[in-house]
Amino acid sequence: MAEAERIIGTPDTPDAARDGQQRSGESAVPGERSGSGADQARADGSGPGGQTAPAASGTDARQAPRPRGRRRIAVLFGVAAFAYVLDLVSKIIVVEKLEHRAPVKVLGDWLEFNAIRNPGAAFSFGQAYTVIFTVIAAAVIVVIARLARKLYSLPWAIALGLLLGGALGNLTDRIFRSPGVFEGAVVDFIAPRHFAVFNLADSAIVCGGILIVLLSFRGLDPDGTVHKD
Numbered sequence: 001m002a003e004a005e006r007i008i009g010t011p012d013t014p015d016a017a018r019d020g021q022q023r024s025g026e027s028a029v030p031g032e033r034s035g036s037g038a039d040q041a042r043a044d045g046s047g048p049g050g051q052t053a054p055a056a057s058g059t060d061a062r063q064a065p066r067p068r069g070r071r072r073i074a075v076l077f078g079v080a081a082f083a084y085v086l087d088l089v090s091k092i093i094v095v096e097k098l099e100h101r102a103p104v105k106v107l108g109d110w111l112e113f114n115a116i117r118n119p120g121a122a123f124s125f126g127q128a129y130t131v132i133f134t135v136i137a138a139a140v141i142v143v144i145a146r147l148a149r150k151l152y153s154l155p156w157a158i159a160l161g162l163l164l165g166g167a168l169g170n171l172t173d174r175i176f177r178s179p180g181v182f183e184g185a186v187v188d189f190i191a192p193r194h195f196a197v198f199n200l201a202d203s204a205i206v207c208g209g210i211l212i213v214l215l216s217f218r219g220l221d222p223d224g225t226v227h228k229d
Contacts, residue, residue, distance in 0.1 A: 073148050075157040076164070083165025087200040088172065091187040098189060110193045117177075117185035118197070134182045137171040140164075152224035155215055160222075162208030169201030 094115045098104065103114035144164045151157055170186050177184035188197040219227045 069152050072151045072154060072157040075154060076144075076148055076151060076161040079158055079161025080164035080168065083162055083201070083204040084168045084172075087165070087169035087204070090189075090200050091169075091173070094187060094189045103191065112191050113189050114191040114197060115187065115189045116197055118188045119183070119185045131182055134171065134174045137167045137174070140167045141171070147222060150223050153215075153220060153222055155211065155220065156222040159208045159211035159215065162204045162211070166201040166204035166208065169199070169204070 094113070098113055098115040101115075103112040105112045141164060144160050144167075147160065151160070173186040174184040175181055177187070179185070186199065186201075188199045188202075190199060190203075191197045221227065
C-alpha cells in the first residue's frame with residue numbers, strides 16, 4: 001500500500017493545500033522585513049553598517065568662503081606690519097646716524113639721504129595742518145579696519161595693507177615725536193633731486209593708492225566681485 005502511494009503520489013487535500021500556503025507565507029515574511037529595513041535605512045540616510053551618509057547643507061555652502069576671507073585679512077595685516085616695521089626701523093636708524101649731519105649721497109646728485117623733520121603731510125605738503133593730518137590718518141586706519149571684514153580680494157588686501165602700514169608709520173611719529181602729542185613732526189630722509197623729501201611710509205601710501213586706482217579701473221571690488229560700467 002505504501003509502495004502504491006509513493007508511485008501514484010499523495011492526493012491533493014484541503015489540509016495539504018493549507019500547509020503549503022502557510023509555508024509560502026513564512027518564507028515571504030523575512031523578505032518583506034528585509035525590504036522594509038532597506039527602505040527605512042534609505043529614508044534615514046544611513047548606509048551599510050548603520051553609518052549615516054553626509055548630506056550637503058546650504059549653511060555649509062554659504063560658510064565656505066570664510067576661510068578664504070580670513071586669509072585675505074591675514075595678508076592685509078601682514079603687509080601692513082611689514083610696511084610699518086620697515087618704516088619704523090628706517091626712521092630709528094636715520095635719527096641716530098643722519099640727523100644733524102651732512103646728507104649722504106646715494107646716486108650722485110640724483111638721490112641722497114637727508115634727515116629732516118616734517119610737520120606736514122606726505123612729501124612735506126601742508127606743514128601748517130599737522131593736527132588735521134593726524135586726524136585724517138587715524139580716520140583712514142579706522143576705515144581700513146572696518147573694510148577688512150568684507151575683504152575677499154588679494155590685490156585689495158595688498159593695497160589696503162600698504163595704506164594701513166604707511167598711515168600707522170606716520171601716525172606714530174605724530175603721536176610720539178616732538179613737539180607734542182598729535183603735533184609731532186614726521187621723519188623724512190629720502191631726497192631725490194628736484195623733488196620733495198619723503199620716507200618709506202609715504203612710499204607705501206602712494207603705492208597703495210596707485211594700486212587702488214588701478215583696481216578700480218579694472219572694476220574689481222574689495223569683496224572680489226568684478227563689475228563693468
